[in-house]
Amino acid sequence: MKFGIVRFPGSNSDLDCHRAVTEGLGARAEYLWHREHDLQGADVILLPGGFSYGDYLRAGAIARFSPIMREVVDFAERGGPVLGICNGFQVLCEARLLPGALARNEGLRFQSRHVHVRVETAETPFTSAYGEGEILRLPIANGEGRYVADETTLDRIEGEDRVVIRYVDEDGGRSDEANPNGSARDIAGVCSAERNVVGVMPHPERASLPYLGSTDGLGFLESVLTRTAGAA
Amino acid sequence: MGEVHAGRLVTLELEAPDAGTARERTVEMCEELIANPVIEDYRIDVEESPAESPAGAS
Secondary structure, eight states: OEEEEEEOTTBOSHHHHHHIIIIIIOOEEEEEETTOOOOTTOSEEEEOOBOGGGGOSSTTTTGGGSHHHHHHHHHHHTTOOEEEETHHHHHHHHTTSSSSEEEOOTTSOOEEEEEEEEEOOSOSTTTTTSOTTOEEEEEEEESSOEEEOOHHHHHHHHHTTOEEEEEEOTTSOOOTTTOSSOOGGGEEEEEOTTSOEEEESSOGGGGSBGGGTBOTTHHHHHHHHHHHHHHO | OOOOOOOOOOOOOOOOSSHHHHHHHHHHHIIIIIOOTTTOOOOOOOOOOSOOOOTTOO
8 A cells, every 4th residue: 555645846745745644644655756657556646735836827737737647637537546635636626637726715815724624525535534524623724725616516516425524613513714715615625526536725644643733634544545455 | 996906917929820820729728727717717819929020031
């Protein structure tokens, strides 16, 4: 079981992902340089957070043309599990592996703090270790984190149970105050129609070791470990 | 005061046989990279650049 962590110029949660996988989970992880065309036999692909290509033009817009993304798209289309975190989520939307887009936060401020999210579906390779309705405390760090899509798309992803996590307050209630960036319908993460591609704005890898103050996010990685082990 | 609009202006220079082709290629570039149609609108103005030296004359 091997995790491949893609490194773009400007990625900054690549080390956090590596530690979460190796220390938190005790699994193997390999960095995948964006100019390579080889996923090095990874069973799971992580697209970390950061500011790939300095977020020039739009967050994630240039990274999606990186050589490695061709392999990531192929891997995803073959059903391989792919998790995009923060900037990785933006890249997945730009690559059209996920619906919608991430726009500038409502209020225009960069948000760096802990939020609460509710697991809306356990039917993805990255959330199967959680119970539906489980509330997690995870950090966010984004300026372009406001999830947007047209109403038809929003209705469709809700109808297909593809909202993976939602911003809530600590008791699990939805409110404008609990939504840190004005995301449509409080959406903090979505999955693809085939459910193997997941994008989340909060950073589960930064809440995966006791010394980080929360291990609520480790379940994202545990989920895929259990799942892949079970399938093999 | 009325509405305020902030946007991005991208100036592209490209060679094309005519304005229609130039527009077509620009639409393609906008859809693929320059704009994200999910969150952005775009408008294209095509202008012929002046003083283009004829092929082979330089």
